[in-house]
Amino acid sequence: MRQEQSLNSSLIFKKTSFCRKIFYTLLLYAFMFIVGCANVNSQETQSGSYAENPYALADSLLTKVFSVYQNYTRDGFERLVSQDFNPIRSEFIDTVEKSFYAGNILEMHCFTDKALLSSDKLSVNFKWQKKMLPYGTKEVALLTGAANFVFKHENGSWRIYQVSGDSPF
Amino acid sequence: MQNSLKVGFNRNGAIFILSLLSFLYVIPAYSAKVFCLAQLLPSTNNYYNSSVPTVDPAIPANSFSLSKRWNDLFDFSSYGEYGKERSGRISGAFSQEIDWQNIGGNHTKSFLTQGMDYLSELHVNIQEKLWSDYNFESRFFIRKTDNKYIDPRRDARLKEFNLRVLNSNSLYELGNIYADFSQFVLGSSLEGYNIQIAPNSFQKYYVIAAREHPADESAAKFQRNFFGGKADFFLFKDSNIFSNFRVGLQGGATRDDGATLEHTIYTQELRNLVGSIDGEISFIKIFSLQYEIARSGYVADYLAQSKNYNSGTAFRVQPALNFDKFSVRYLYYYVQPEFYTNFGSASADKRQQQVTVDYRFNDKADCSFIENYYYDRLADSLRDKRTVNNEKYLNFNFRPFTSRRDLNLRPYINYLSTYSDDDRNSLKSKTKTVGFSVNDTLSGKTTYGLNYEYRAFEDGANDKAMSEWFQRVGVNLGNEQQLLNRRLYYYVEPSMDIRRTKTDDDKDINFILSFSGQYDMYNNLITRFGYNLQNTDSAVPDQDFVNNRSFFEFDFLLSQKRSTHVVFRAERNWFKYDDSAQDYNETRTILKFITNF
Numbered sequence: 001m002r003q004e005q006s007l008n009s010s011l012i013f014k015k016t017s018f019c020r021k022i023f024y025t026l027l028l029y030a031f032m033f034i035v036g037c038a039n040v041n042s043q044e045t046q047s048g049s050y051a052e053n054p055y056a057l058a059d060s061l062l063t064k065v066f067s068v069y070q071n072y073t074r075d076g077f078e079r080l081v082s083q084d085f086n087p088i089r090s091e092f093i094d095t096v097e098k099s100f101y102a103g104n105i106l107e108m109h110c111f112t113d114k115a116l117l118s119s120d121k122l123s124v125n126f127k128w129q130k131k132m133l134p135y136g137t138k139e140v141a142l143l144t145g146a147a148n149f150v151f152k153h154e155n156g157s158w159r160i161y162q163v164s165g166d167s168p169f
Numbered sequence: 170m171q172n173s174l175k176v177g178f179n180r181n182g183a184i185f186i187l188s189l190l191s192f193l194y195v196i197p198a199y200s201a202k203v204f205c206l207a208q209l210l211p212s213t214n215n216y217y218n219s220s221v222p223t224v225d226p227a228i229p230a231n232s233f234s235l236s237k238r239w240n241d242l243f244d245f246s247s248y249g250e251y252g253k254e255r256s257g258r259i260s261g262a263f264s265q266e267i268d269w270q271n272i273g274g275n276h277t278k279s280f281l282t283q284g285m286d287y288l289s290e291l292h293v294n295i296q297e298k299l300w301s302d303y304n305f306e307s308r309f310f311i312r313k314t315d316n317k318y319i320d321p322r323r324d325a326r327l328k329e330f331n332l333r334v335l336n337s338n339s340l341y342e343l344g345n346i347y348a349d350f351s352q353f354v355l356g357s358s359l360e361g362y363n364i365q366i367a368p369n370s371f372q373k374y375y376v377i378a379a380r381e382h383p384a385d386e387s388a389a390k391f392q393r394n395f396f397g398g399k400a401d402f403f404l405f406k407d408s409n410i411f412s413n414f415r416v417g418l419q420g421g422a423t424r425d426d427g428a429t430l431e432h433t434i435y436t437q438e439l440r441n442l443v444g445s446i447d448g449e450i451s452f453i454k455i456f457s458l459q460y461e462i463a464r465s466g467y468v469a470d471y472l473a474q475s476k477n478y479n480s481g482t483a484f485r486v487q488p489a490l491n492f493d494k495f496s497v498r499y500l501y502y503y504v505q506p507e508f509y510t511n512f513g514s515a516s517a518d519k520r521q522q523q524v525t526v527d528y529r530f531n532d533k534a535d536c537s538f539i540e541n542y543y544y545d546r547l548a549d550s551l552r553d554k555r556t557v558n559n560e561k562y563l564n565f566n567f568r569p570f571t572s573r574r575d576l577n578l579r580p581y582i583n584y585l586s587t588y589s590d591d592d593r594n595s596l597k598s599k600t601k602t603v604g605f606s607v608n609d610t611l612s613g614k615t616t617y618g619l620n621y622e623y624r625a626f627e628d629g630a631n632d633k634a635m636s637e638w639f640q641r642v643g644v645n646l647g648n649e650q651q652l653l654n655r656r657l658y659y660y661v662e663p664s665m666d667i668r669r670t671k672t673d674d675d676k677d678i679n680f681i682l683s684f685s686g687q688y689d690m691y692n693n694l695i696t697r698f699g700y701n702l703q704n705t706d707s708a709v710p711d712q713d714f715v716n717n718r719s720f721f722e723f724d725f726l727l728s729q730k731r732s733t734h735v736v737f738r739a740e741r742n743w744f745k746y747d748d749s750a751q752d753y754n755e756t757r758t759i760l761k762f763i764t765n766f
Contacts, residue, residue: 129280129318
């Protein structure tokens with residue numbers, strides 16, 4: 001009973017907290033409205049789809065990376081990795097290659113949590129699932145993790161620039 | 170629990186209030202200055218070109234009344250038609266998905282859960298023109314799901330929140346940000362404040378105050394904060410010698426906030442300080458240089474009696490020579506074992522030298538060669554042996570026919586040699602990867618290709634027990650044609666892998682067949698289908714398996730303008746192993762609604 005009360009009050013508090021956040025957000029927008037009524041010479045706001053929804057870009061890049069990885073060739077994956085990859089590019093590609101040749105990859109899925117776009121970089125936080133049958137074992141392995149990929153825009157393409165967290169490779 | 174929520178609320182509330190105050194005081198004070206500078210100086214630093222285009226001087230001064238702003242903002246009917254006279258808008262995307270899943274056989278081998286799963290996502294973008302050339306932009310993303318793999322919590326979650334006021338020379342940002350100073354100091358996704366100001370084309374300043382994550386009681390982690398600043402100076406702007414001469418000074422402090430959790434024997438209060446000088450020097454012709462030198466201080470647990478303070482240096486320099494047909498780039502990378510950067514990126518205890526040479530023979534052929542040599546166990550390292558890696562990569566790119574530029578042949582070879590300086594040279598190995606790919610397009614409607622890769626891993630230690638050899642070959646064919654006056658596209662890709670090991674005379678043989686396609690049944694109805702077969706004949710007894718996966722999808726387009734779709738999809742996955750205790754099958758139907766607004 002006491003636990004239930006505590007849970008209820010916790011839920012009420014969460015609701016109140018959420019409402020207050022919404023209130024402050026609306027207050028901020030109202031403020032922006034008011035100050036924006038001054039005489040202005042505004043520049044155009046951006047209408048590029050990726051700037052508005054970097055999640056679409058993030059999803060397509062992750063899909064491409066996992067697709068190339070599941071049908072790995074050294075040359076194919078090399079082309080996805082930025083020449084400025086840090087810390088060490090070839091060490092990363094060797095790790096990916098070892099991981100691919102370690103077993104049969106049955107499935108890979110990813111779910112984007114956050115996609116942040118700056119002038120030439122896209123940071124993507126995502127969760128991933130990987131199902132594989134490593135060579136020499138009898139058990140199908142179900143692996144999950146959360147990783148961060150940073151893609152860099154260079155020569156007209158987005159390439160992997162940095163990998164952190166639980167690498168899916 | 171309530172207390173922690175209260176703390177969380179107070180902090181969030183404070184962030185909102187502070188942001189409000191910061192906009193109240195900072196922007197009006199600064200806007201006039203920027204406006205004047207904008208008149209005097211050509212804006213060459215359009216740093217935010219991904220989000221804001223350059224000012225069009227032809228646009229006359231506008232005055233937006235409050236009612237026009239209100240109408241423009243909530244005018245959803247004119248979706249996709251945003252003229253220059255529009256003062257602001259709200260746009261976004263909404264999707265809702267219902268999955269029904271059924272699992273047979275061994276449930277533990279499936280990522281799915283029996284029954285129904287729901288997923289709702291809302292992306293909202295708000296844009297508003299402000300005074301002078303300032304814009305206000307906001308973005309947030311809310312997700313609600315009961316799929317534990319997507320999110321462990323079932324309530325509606327604010328996954329991303331961002332507010333920004335910006336013009337071509339300054340940015341004031343609050344919320345989720347990607348903070349980026351330099352490789353060794355900062356490149357990370359954070360929550361907090363980001364201010365960037367470029368008073369003129371010669372200098373730019375950055376200030377960041379943010380956190381990586383809030384306190385986590387279950388993981389015994391304090392809230393981790395970052396405070397840092399950066400100054401970029403662009404020298405010799407009008408020089409006839411340099412096209413770019415940037416010098417950057419940056420520093421950042423990472424600090425766990427010990428007040429956010431009760432101290433226990435498991436909690437540790439990290440302190441990390443990193444400062445660096447970096448830059449680029451590009452001559453008008455031929456030569457360019459990138460460099461960074463950084464110094465860090467690090468205490469893993471500031472509360473410990475023995476604080477064990479570490480400090481280290483990191484350095485990288487990358488000169489490059491560029492000619493018409495030939496370019497060469499050298500990288501020297503050196504990071505001491507004691508160097509630590511929490512929000513930057515560095516491979517500690519590593520020295521690397523890399524040379525990259527690109528050569529273009531003519532329009533039909535070019536090649537690239539990389540020599541990479543790196544090792545660890547530098548002075549003061551705690552490692553018990555040194556691992557040395559020497560890698561060479563060579564690839565060619567041929568387009569032999571001028572009339573058929575899509576015909577492309579790419580052979581490549583990679584050679585990696587690894588060894589260690591311990592008595593048994595326990596890491597000694599050689600990895601050779603050789604392959605090629607051919608791809609071509611016929612009359613713009615048919616693509617085809619062939620790829621082959623051979624990989625040999627030769628274990629130089631352990632009596633070569635880990636040695637293995639792979640051969641992989643695959644072909645692909647894609648074709649688009651008209652069937653009953655409707656577009657049909659299909660793609661088929663069979664491939665085969667053969668693996669041989671030192672310890673087994675038999676081979677692993679994997680056969681994979683992928684087939685997918687799309688048929689436009691009507692203008693507003695598209696069908697998609699796919700089938701994937703994975704069949705393995707294993708060298709080890711009782712380890713053969715067959716995996717069949719297939720799907721069929723109807724995609725109804727309800728509104729072209731808003732890209733509104735209703736998608737119905739059915740999936741079937743059937744895994745059969747020699748050991749039948751591993752067998753499982755999955756059936757999944759998905760109903761999804763997607764629209765932009």
